[in-house]
Amino acid sequence: MxxxxxxxxxxxxxxxxxxxxxxxxxxxxxxxxxxxxxxxxMNNTFLHRLLATDNGSGALALRIPVGIIFAAHGAQKLFGWFGGYGLEGTGQFFGSLGLNPGFLMALLAGAAEFFGGLALVLGVAVRPAAAALGFAMLVAIFAVHIGNGFFVDKGGYEYALTLFAASLSLLFSGGGRFSVDRALTGER
Structure with a gap:
């Protein structure tokens, strides 16, 4: 002792x-x-709680596709990849919605989605990444999609709500058995 x-x-x-x-x-x-x-x-209570995860492998099935989706959407905002508008275009769009300064908001949203998505794929800092991504989806729901109804074909919040639910699930469960977080905490 x-x-x-x-x-x-x-x-x-x-x-x-x-x-x-x-x-x-x-x-x-x-x-x-x-x-x-x-x-x-690593025995620090806060850090251990932050990286702690359950022993299941189900989180892997959620982390990989959701991480790829978020990283791709972030790359659209940051770099203009995959048909996106890059920071300048996304910043103008965000500014038109009242999310000012638009460029900064686009940078924050793009960085949260791109790096948060990569973190989910790798299983690194899954809980903080999921919290940031969940927050980004709440902003997307209430600032962009809520006025268009529920269904995504009308610009509604259906898709953002789905990604929010996936992020919330990972926030609660952590990265699972096959994650870097699990290796860092030394859990078996």
């Missing part, structure tokens, strides 16, 4: 940690940093 140590500097805490857990301070600096990181950062 590790003793409670209060009001000491990080160096003293580090040496105390090493002496308790290794029985020696004769480790190389790299080994000392690795031991400290494994013991203190």
């Amino acid at each position: 590790m003793p409670i140590v209060q009001n000491i500097g990080p160096i003293s805490a580090f040496k105390s940690y090493l002496s308790i857990h290794t029985g020696t301070l004769k480790w190389s600096p790299l080994q000392q940093v690795a031991a400290f990181t494994q013991g203190h950062i």
Whole structure:
């Protein structure tokens, strides 16, 4: 059991940690940093909760296609790929909706979708990525689609709601068994 140590500097805490857990301070600096990181950062309650995931493999079936969809939509906004308008065109569109400054909003939405989508595909920081993507979909629903009704063929919010639900599911479950998050937390 590790003793409670209060009001000491990080160096003293580090040496105390090493002496308790290794029985020696004769480790190389790299080994000392690795031991400290494994013991203190990955066991940090906040970080562990952030990356924690369930043991199922069902999240993989959701992460991959939803991540690809988000990354593709983000690439449309950021780079103009796949028939998109890029930052300039998307920024003008966002500005016309009252999402000002349009360029900044397009950059934020595009970055959330592109990098959040990549994070889902890779299984890295799935919960924070899903939270950002879910928020982006709520903005899309209420700022763009809500006035057009439900169905997507009329410009409605059906598709954005589906992506919001998928993001919410991943926010609750985490990346699942086959994710980098699971490997980082050391869960079995």
